[in-house]
Amino acid sequence: NIAAMGEFYPKISKAACSNTQMLALTETRSYSAIASVVVEYIVTNTALKESERLYYVLADLYASYERARSGQRSVTIPGSVWEKRLGLSEEYIFVLQKELECKGYFEITRNKIDNQNEINVITPTLPKVVFEHLKEAPNRHNASHNTNLEQVRSFLDDTKLFIKFNNKQIEVLMQNKTLSPLQKLIWLLLYIRSTCSYQASGDWRSSITQTELCALFKCSQSSASKALNNLEEQGFIAKHQSRLKDNNTASNR
Numbered sequence: 001n002i003a004a005m006g007e008f009y010p011k012i013s014k015a016a017c018s019n020t021q022m023l024a025l026t027e028t029r030s031y032s033a034i035a036s037v038v039v040e041y042i043v044t045n046t047a048l049k050e051s052e053r054l055y056y057v058l059a060d061l062y063a064s065y066e067r068a069r070s071g072q073r074s075v076t077i078p079g080s081v082w083e084k085r086l087g088l089s090e091e092y093i094f095v096l097q098k099e100l101e102c103k104g105y106f107e108i109t110r111n112k113i114d115n116q117n118e119i120n121v122i123t124p125t126l127p128k129v130v131f132e133h134l135k136e137a138p139n140r141h142n143a144s145h146n147t148n149l150e151q152v153r154s155f156l157d158d159t160k161l162f163i164k165f166n167n168k169q170i171e172v173l174m175q176n177k178t179l180s181p182l183q184k185l186i187w188l189l190l191y192i193r194s195t196c197s198y199q200a201s202g203d204w205r206s207s208i209t210q211t212e213l214c215a216l217f218k219c220s221q222s223s224a225s226k227a228l229n230n231l232e233e234q235g236f237i238a239k240h241q242s243r244l245k246d247n248n249t250a251s252n253r
Helices: 019-028 037-044 049-068 077-084 090-102 128-134 153-159 165-175 181-201 210-217 221-233
Strands: 002-005 029-034 104-114 115-125 162-166 237-239
Touching: 029 037, 029 153, 037 049, 037 153, 037 162, 037 165, 037 181, 049 077, 049 090, 049 115, 049 153, 049 165, 049 181, 077 090, 077 181, 104 153, 104 221, 128 153, 128 237, 162 165, 162 181, 165 181, 181 210, 210 221, 221 237
Parallel strands: none
Antiparallel strands: 002 237, 029 162, 104 115
16 A cells, blocks of 8 residues: 655655645645546656656646636746756757657647747647547546547546646656656656545555556566655655465465
């Protein structure tokens, strides 16, 4: 059982924050509500580089927040700010933008400020084949149906089950230098599953095995184990191991 924590800073003294503390981050602070099927698909999509997945998640958070504020689901942030918030070089940020655009995950309008500094308007989207797959996920009860299917991300946000992300919390996660990109992606998956568990049963925990993590992220057992240990050591999760009966081998694991 793994509980994704809500503390902003690593190396805290407590083993885990309470459900109340965790939920307060999204109930009382700035948050973005995003379709859970989209975030889980992006986080575990190994066809994208780890840095591309993290960039998409953060851009999608900002775009969702901007849509709630102004009705426009896009984000306009200079490369220098992306550099700080993602912990990557500005040059590499523009490489990622181009790659995500070519793969069908970003729509970008390029502008110039004072005919000198480039600033791009990014609209997170999805390739058609991905959208066709994700739109088959169960709809929310009494969901308002967006009939403009060109707005694929808005359609999914309006009709599918969603989870809330505290914007500042995710920024701190992205900027944390003690976690690798893979470890950040694993935390995001655990957060999604913990949230879905809470919505279903009121229990802010999720169960996962290292074997499942290896399959989802195409990583080794040692990488999965190191990721969970480092996330726990840095205060981002609380971990409890349980023994399971293996019917195939008649042993415990």
